[in-house]
Amino acid sequence: MKTEKSAQDSCMIIARIMLPEDANPAGIVHGGVIMKEIDNAAGVAAVRHTRKICVTASIDRLDFHKPAFIGNLLTVKAGINMTGKTSMEIGARVETEDLLTGVKTHLASAYLTFVALGKDHRPVGVPPLKLLTKEDIRRNREALARKKLRLSEKRKESECQLDTSKC
């Protein structure tokens, strides 16, 4: 039986100043740059939780509510919301800080599923998540609902591919 770990044990925060190479000619940061930072932060949380190689299985819909600009400090906070048998849902919150004014803006949030792999690169079991706070319990409940939805969408897609009359 693997030892339980809390979200606090693996929580990861990445912070990086946005530079000209991160942005378009108007000085607005590329969405792909932010996506990479989200994937990096979530990946570290997944590896910290499992101490295994982890791969991104999926990223849910990602909306950018506000732009980030050159010179902003981009922060991604990633934490485990839920563990399954071999997979984990990780929530990531992206904020920017205008360093001259101190104003912080919530840019985006994303939910990623990571799967832990063994030496044979097949999925392996992950430690269960220990829920310590009310927030942990809420996040876990919402993540379980999202997992159910994800699996039913995946099933529907597979059925569609086999029989186009079903979609």
Ligand SMILES: CC(C)(COP(=O)(O)OP(=O)(O)OC[C@H]1O[C@@H](n2cnc3c(N)ncnc32)[C@H](O)[C@@H]1OP(=O)(O)O)[C@@H](O)C(=O)NCCC(=O)NCCS
């Ligand atoms: C992710 C991957 C390992 C899953 O392998 P698989 O053979 O489909 O594994 P399984 O069907 O046994 O599923 C394993 C777990 O992954 C979850 N899973 C698989 N595909 C998923 C998807 N698209 N979205 C969310 N979860 C997924 C399953 O629900 C299951 O979770 P559980 O064990 O906690 O119940 C495989 O699809 C893969 O290697 N994909 C490429 C990953 C990659 O290269 N990412 C980019 C670079 S990091």
